[in-house]
Amino acid sequence: MIYDALIAPFIEFEFMRRALAAVVALSLGAAPIGVFLMLRRMSLVGDAMAHAILPGAAVGFLLSGLNLFAMTAGGLIAGFAVALLAGLVARTTDLKEDASLATFYLASLALGVTIVSVKGTNIDLLHVLFGNILAMDDQTLLVVAFNATLTLIVLAVIYRPLVIESVDPLFLRTVSRAGALAHLTFLALVVVNLVNGFQALGTLLAVGLMILPAGTARFWSRELTGMISIAVASAIISGYAGLVLSFQTRIPSGPAIILVSAGLYVVSILFGNVRGVVRQLFPAPHLEA
Amino acid sequence: MQAWRGLLVALAVSLGVSPAHAQTRLNVVASFSILGDFVKNVGGDRVAVTTLVGPDGDVHVYTPTPADVRKIADAKLLVINGFGLEGWLPRLLQAAGNRASIVTVTSGITPLKAGSDADPHAWQSVANAGKYVANIRDALIAADPPDADFFRQNAQAYLAKLDALDGEVRQALSRIPEGHRRVISTHDAFGYFVARYGIQFIAPVGVSTEAEPSARDIAKIIAQVKAERIPAVFLERIGDPRLMQRISAETGARIGGTLYSDALTGEKGDAPTYIDMVRHNITTLTSALAN
Numbered sequence: 001m002i003y004d005a006l007i008a009p010f011i012e013f014e015f016m017r018r019a020l021a022a023v024v025a026l027s028l029g030a031a032p033i034g035v036f037l038m039l040r041r042m043s044l045v046g047d048a049m050a051h052a053i054l055p056g057a058a059v060g061f062l063l064s065g066l067n068l069f070a071m072t073a074g075g076l077i078a079g080f081a082v083a084l085l086a087g088l089v090a091r092t093t094d095l096k097e098d099a100s101l102a103t104f105y106l107a108s109l110a111l112g113v114t115i116v117s118v119k120g121t122n123i124d125l126l127h128v129l130f131g132n133i134l135a136m137d138d139q140t141l142l143v144v145a146f147n148a149t150l151t152l153i154v155l156a157v158i159y160r161p162l163v164i165e166s167v168d169p170l171f172l173r174t175v176s177r178a179g180a181l182a183h184l185t186f187l188a189l190v191v192v193n194l195v196n197g198f199q200a201l202g203t204l205l206a207v208g209l210m211i212l213p214a215g216t217a218r219f220w221s222r223e224l225t226g227m228i229s230i231a232v233a234s235a236i237i238s239g240y241a242g243l244v245l246s247f248q249t250r251i252p253s254g255p256a257i258i259l260v261s262a263g264l265y266v267v268s269i270l271f272g273n274v275r276g277v278v279r280q281l282f283p284a285p286h287l288e289a
Numbered sequence: 290m291q292a293w294r295g296l297l298v299a300l301a302v303s304l305g306v307s308p309a310h311a312q313t314r315l316n317v318v319a320s321f322s323i324l325g326d327f328v329k330n331v332g333g334d335r336v337a338v339t340t341l342v343g344p345d346g347d348v349h350v351y352t353p354t355p356a357d358v359r360k361i362a363d364a365k366l367l368v369i370n371g372f373g374l375e376g377w378l379p380r381l382l383q384a385a386g387n388r389a390s391i392v393t394v395t396s397g398i399t400p401l402k403a404g405s406d407a408d409p410h411a412w413q414s415v416a417n418a419g420k421y422v423a424n425i426r427d428a429l430i431a432a433d434p435p436d437a438d439f440f441r442q443n444a445q446a447y448l449a450k451l452d453a454l455d456g457e458v459r460q461a462l463s464r465i466p467e468g469h470r471r472v473i474s475t476h477d478a479f480g481y482f483v484a485r486y487g488i489q490f491i492a493p494v495g496v497s498t499e500a501e502p503s504a505r506d507i508a509k510i511i512a513q514v515k516a517e518r519i520p521a522v523f524l525e526r527i528g529d530p531r532l533m534q535r536i537s538a539e540t541g542a543r544i545g546g547t548l549y550s551d552a553l554t555g556e557k558g559d560a561p562t563y564i565d566m567v568r569h570n571i572t573t574l575t576s577a578l579a580n
Contacts, residue, residue: 013508015535117354134507135531137538243504252501 009247016243018136022144023239023257026201026209029148029193031231032155034214035224036186039166042097043214046207049194052082052105054112062115072199079191082108087187091180133201133243133253140200147196154189158182163224201254208258209235216265219272234264315433318364320375321348322553323412324394324421326563328368330447331425335436339364344555348374353381361385366432368425371395374409392428394421401480410550414481415455415567419448454564461571462486465578472574473514473536474523478550488574491519507536514540521545521577545577 010016037043056078060070082104089104090097131140155162161182164172172179197206217231242257251259270277314337319325325340332338341357342348361367362385369375371393382391398417400407411417426444430437462470470488479490491513513519514536522537523545537544548570549560560566 009504009508013511014539015507015511016504018535019504132501132532134502134504135535137531137534140531246504247508248505250503250505252503254501256503 005248006244009244015134015136016247018141019133019243019253020240022133022136022141022200023205023209023243024236025141025144025148026197026205027213027232027235027239029151030197030206030210031213031217031235032228033151033186033190033193034210034212035217035228035231036162036166037190037210038214038218039224040097042101043211044098045101045190046194046210048101048105049079049083049191050198050203050207051109051112053079053108053195053198055108055115056081056112058112058115062118072195075195075198076191078108078112079195080188083187083191084184087184091183131198131200131202133205133257136200143196144200147193151189151193154185158185162186204254204258208254208261209239212258212261212265213238216261216268219268219274219276222274235261238264315366315429315436316364317366317368317429317432318360318389319368320370320378321346321551323551323563323566324368324370324425326553327394327418327422327425327447328429331422331440331444332429333439333443335433335439336429342552344553344558344561346552348551351377353377357381358385361387361389364389366428367391368428369393370409370411372400372407372409372411390428390432392424394424396424401484403480408480410478411481412563413479413550414485415451415458416485417481418563419451419455422448422451450564454567458486458567458571461575462488465575469520469578471517471519472521472523472545472578473510473519473533473542474548479548502532507532511536511539514542523548523573523577543577546573548573 010020034043037045053075056074056076057071058074059078060072060074063074064070082101086097086101086104089095089100093100136144158181161172161176161178165179165182169179193210194206197210200206213231213235214227216234217227220230221227238261239257242260243253245251245260246253246256249256268276271279273279315332315335317328317332317336317338319328319338319340321342322340322344325338328336328338339360341353341360342351358381361381367382367387367389369378369391372395395409395411395417398411398420400411402408412421422444426440429440433440465488471491472488473491482488483490491510514522519540519542521544522533522540522542533544536542547559549566553562553566554560559569
């Protein structure tokens with residue numbers, strides 16, 4: 001019975017195994033990034049980025065038609081441009097990162113819509129460009145796995161300056177010049193993860209598995225390593241449970257995974273260790289020596 | 290001053306408002322490319338046809354533009370499919386302050402049901418296409434009575450071609466063994482085709498291209514393809530091709546070519562006209578299902 005519900009789908013169907021592998025890889029890369037985004041108060045960057053990549057994808061489409069590779073490459077370039085420009089403006093002027101990103105992504109979106117309309121067709125590029133977790137071919141799986149690997153390695157390299165930069169940028173600026181580099185590298189990482197995530201899995205999943213697990217983790221740990229581990233674990237659990245849910249109930253897979261993730265988040269708000277609602281109402285008694 | 294006058298004349302000509310022009314050609318707007326093709330065949334050079342959703346466009350998820358509002362404002366006759374296909378149209382008509390008369394080409398056709406709604410893709414049966422053409426003919430005659438005979442002749446010639454096409458489709462399909470006439474396609478736009486020609490289409494997604502499949506939907510299809518030994522899987526023009534490839538990889542069913550359902554292609558594509566589209570589809574189907 002339990003075997004039928006939880007394990008049989010993955011044994012019987014290869015597409016379920018592939019979906020699970022993809023969601024695990026995505027969790028490993030995206031969840032840690034989400035934690036840093038949350039710390040830097042940039043949690044909405046994912047949604048902004050989904051629109052910012054449009055002009056690049058549109059140029060790719062103009063040059064080579066409905067070619068996924070060209071469109072993804074264009075999207076990456078546009079995403080980089082927007083993220084880097086927004087990052088530079090935020091670092092060199094008084095405008096904060098969120099505002100500066102918002103301005104660039106809106107301009108970018110308008111440019112994208114214009115380019116598509118010049119071509120004279122009404123194909124919904126974002127619709128074409130965004131994939132589905134149930135349709136993992138070898139190439140897409142490799143891209144997702146490569147992403148996760150790259151993300152973890154680069155995060156390991158820039159971890160120290162990035163942490164300090166996220167917590168106390170002024171201090172870092174006085175002792176080192178690595179802050180700007182770490183920041184821009186991090187933004188590049190965000191773009192790579194999002195664009196490839198969109199292409200492989202769809203917008204909802206790529207952004208959702210980045211942000212929601214990070215929010216969940218905030219209620220269970222005060223320190224960064226703990227937060228990252230919990231975020232990854234909660235993303236993987238959501239992915240697995242969401243796939244099972246989608247298999248048993250006919251809810252589309254992307255929304256199912258995100259709904260499970262949101263459920264974990266709500267539970268964490270209520271019962272979380274760190275300033276969860278219940279904990280605040282009924283504080284644990286102090287231990288006495 | 291002289292230059293200004295020249296410019297104004299040029300502008301007037303380019304907008305098509307010169308009186309001689311307006312008298313000879315009837316402005317007709319069709320909601321999407323297949324209807325535009327029908328209107329061209331009946332109206333010949335007496336009508337100027339524009340389509341709102343052009344070749345390769347997806348009429349289900351279409352967003353109208355200001356240029357469309359202007360096309361409608363200039364039109365004498367508006368040709369639409371009906372059966373809920375052009376969900377975006379009512380608001381557009383209001384915005385355009387529409388004065389054109391509207392012909393719904395599916396009038397007189399009994400809709401098939403897709404869930405609780407009518408399945409709009411009636412043109413996939415060539416017999417229905419004949420009714421479309423007859424409706425368009427009558428509407429053109431009503432809008433432009435002096436050219437009635439011209440329209441009648443064109444329609445008659447075109448209807449004869451459609452008749453022949455209908456026979457062609459039946460004949461081609463009759464060569465496929467009966468148990469073999471089953472395929473899977475990404476989008477069930479072929480309900481009327483199925484009903485008329487007796488070939489079974491099984492679709493992974495609902496009637497609209499917007500629906501996203503669940504894991505259970507995909508699993509059911511895979512199980513069904515395996516159990517019933519369905520020979521071919523078809524990618525449709527619009528939709529995620531990787532989903533079909535996955536199903537094919539998991540079942541061993543052959544991936545057929547592209548079937549066109551909702552839109553014609555550009556001039557250089559496989560299906561620039563309705564007749565080309567049906568021929569292309571039937572060749573693709575028979576070659577995937579043969580042997």
